Every structure is written in structure tokens, then in C-alpha cells.
Amino acid sequence: MFLDVLIRRNPSFIEAAQALHQQGLIPPNSYVLDLDKVESNARYFASEAGKLGLKTFAMTKQVGRHSGFCQAVMRGGIEKSVAVDLDCAVSCDRAGMKTGHLGHLVQVPRVHADLAARDLRPDYWTVFSNDKAREAAAAAHRAGREQNLLARIQTSGDVFYRGHEGGFVAEDICAVADMLEALEGGAFAGITTFPALLFDQDTRKVKSTPNLQTLAKAREALAAAGRDRIEVNAPGTNSAVVLSALAEAGATQCEPGNALHGTTPLHAVEDLPEDPAVLYLTEVSHNHGGNAFCFGGGLYIDPVFPKYDVKALVSSEPTTAASALASVEIPDYSAIDYYGMIDATGRVKPKTGDTVVFGFRGQAFVTRANIVGLSGVSRGTPKVTTIENIFGQAAGWPEKAMS
Incomplete structure (x- = not known):
């Protein structure tokens, strides 16, 4: 293709x-x-995201967390990674690319929470449940730091790949935020989902999923409760051409993966x-x-x-x-x-x-x-x-x- x-x-x-x-x-x-192209792709993406005020974390799993890929992306202006799992974070960290986002899609195993908090020190750590939130916060406390936590949320009608399910009930987000904030070593930082965008086979376009609207509603509820400065992480099928749609929907973070080597589904049908x-x-x-x-x-x-x-x-x-x-x-x-x-x-x-x-x-x-x-x-x-x-x-x- x-x-x-x-x-x-x-x-x-x-x-x-x-x-x-x-x-x-x-x-x-x-x-x-082609590391030259990876670098130029990253530079263009980072520039466009920066214009919209979006934080950018690079996904590296599709190309095996290659150290040269990580370094080319950093030269292009994207300094940190989003790790699909702990192995991903460790590999990128070894290559010199620090962890911007950990725990999404794969939660951090209990026995590795201390390693993640002490050695990787992610900017943001996604949690799907009370148990995983307590593990992350406790590990951060033992490491002498406070960890920004993102709550993965979901509601009826949201779209998930089979085997990716999980997260807090979106309608309970204000209580969830209070719970995360009360954890010693933890701080509520924002909300996330996956996928926020998907390629539509029929129209051959990238469209938002119901999940993106779920994020928007949760953000509005949080703002009404006085939490109006939160992170909204909205990954999925990210290319530079979809960034304005994400920003308009209230996203503050994006996570290019296949875009950095030109293989999102949209790249197969349009010259991006x-x-x-x-x-x-x-x-x-x-x-x-x-x-x-x-x-x-x-x-x-x-x-x-x-x-x-x-x-x-x-x-x-x-x-x-x-x-x-x-x-x-x-x-x-x-x-x-x-x-x-x-x-x-x-x-x-x-x-x-x-x-x-x-x-x-x-x-x-x-x-x-x-x-x-x-x-x-x-x-x-x-x-x-x-x-x-x-x-x-x-x-x-x-x-x-x-x-």
C-alpha cells in the first residue's frame, strides 16, 4: 500500500x-x-504543533525504538517520547530521548513502578484505575517527587480496539481528579483517551471518534469545577494536517508515530x-x-x-x-x-x-x-x-x- x-x-x-x-x-x-527524512518530518511536525501550542511526544514502537530514529526526531525538535509500554520508555531513554508520557496504551506493571518513577521520571503518567493511580503516586513519593497523572476516561459509545479497553468513567471525572490530587506523590494533570482520531475507509479521510467528544465534555465539567488549566492528550492517526482539528477540540498534547516516517493511513491516499x-x-x-x-x-x-x-x-x-x-x-x-x-x-x-x-x-x-x-x-x-x-x-x- x-x-x-x-x-x-x-x-x-x-x-x-x-x-x-x-x-x-x-x-x-x-x-x-531514512534518518534524514525522519529529521525533516519531525522538524515540520514540531513547527506546526508549536504554532498551535501543542506539546508533542514521539511514538517510536512502529520502528523498533531505534536509537538513530530517536536522535533524528530530537534533532528535528521533538525532545521526548510517548512510550507504548515500559520497554519502549527504557529503550528511548537509553537513546537519550526522555519520557514525556508513560502508561498509555500499556499500564506500568506494579513491580516496575519504582523504576519508572525513579529512573524514567515521566512528565505525565496515565492511569486507568484507582489501583494503578495509587501505585504510580506511591512510587513517585518514594522517589521524592510529585507525579503528574493523566486519567484515561471512557463512556458508553467510545471506540476502543479490542484488548485496549479500560479507564475511569468519564462522567465521574471531577471525583477522579479529586482522588488523584489527594494521593501522596500524585497530582491530577489532565485526561486522555485512544483513539481520538481514526482513518475512515469509506471517505478515505481522518475523522474524530466519539472519544474526542468525551474528552471535550470532561474538560468542560472540570472547568466548571474550577480546573480550567488541564492537559488534554488526544493521540491517534496524528499528521501535521490534523493538528488544527485537535487544537480546536481542546487538545493540548499530540503524539506522532507513523507521521514521522510517513505511514499513517492518510499518507497512502494523499500526499501529506x-x-x-x-x-x-x-x-x-x-x-x-x-x-x-x-x-x-x-x-x-x-x-x-x-x-x-x-x-x-x-x-x-x-x-x-x-x-x-x-x-x-x-x-x-x-x-x-x-x-x-x-x-x-x-x-x-x-x-x-x-x-x-x-x-x-x-x-x-x-x-x-x-x-x-x-x-x-x-x-x-x-x-x-x-x-x-x-x-x-x-x-x-x-x-x-x-x-
């Missing part, structure tokens, strides 16, 4: 990745990042300000029964669109030509993606060792892929920076093993 956009808007990135793979410098099963800056690269292993099998491991295509004909560029030379495109069957999510199956019955005749490049919206952190940073693509001098695992750690590919 995103390969067409990559070919049109960042062909030099594709060709650089293909060449470096053929030189033995990028391993198969790798998400490859953020350039595509990520691809998935692997190589042909063997041929069998009319298919060429390419190494998998990272073939998790985020199902934001209905199933479609997945294509890849297959070649032993750098190219973005249509003649190198072939259809690929991806194993069902119920199977382990050891291989993808490239149709070898058409004009593309894959050979063992050929480079295979996909463009899709990934979620690298749930895979066993490598994450590879490239610098210098925009200057015509591309080189590999680091090869890391999904926790932002060296992935075991020393340079001598790749040459």
Missing part, C-alpha cells in the same frame, strides 16, 4: 537500501529508516507534508512450485486497510522500475512468517540473493526484525548507521559479519 508512495516520493532511499543490501551491509528481514522514510527489506532464499521464497520475520502488515495485493520490488540491482514489481503472498497472522512467497510465474524471475523491498505500514516492535538506520541519503552519500533489534539494542550484526 505504501510502496507506490515510496517509489514516487523517495526513490533514492529505495535504491540506496538495495545497493547497501547487495554490498552485504544490510541483512535481510530489516526495517530500514511528511515524506515516506521507512521500508522493509529482505532477500530471496529459494524457489519452489512457481514461487520465490523471501526471508520473513518482520512481515507484520498493520491491518489498517482491507487485504490487498501486496507487491514488492525484486532485483539484484538498485531500481524502482515497474518491471521489477511482483505480487507477494504474506502468511496469515495465525502462521509464523518464516517466508513470504513471491509470484515467480510472471515477468519477474527472482533469483537467490535478490533484494526484496516492501512498502507497508509496519509495527516492528511485535516482530523479530532488524532495524537499520541510513544517513546521508538526501546528500547522495548513504551509509548504515546502526543495526538494532526491536529494543533499540545492537542486533548482533557487527560490520565484519556483514562484509
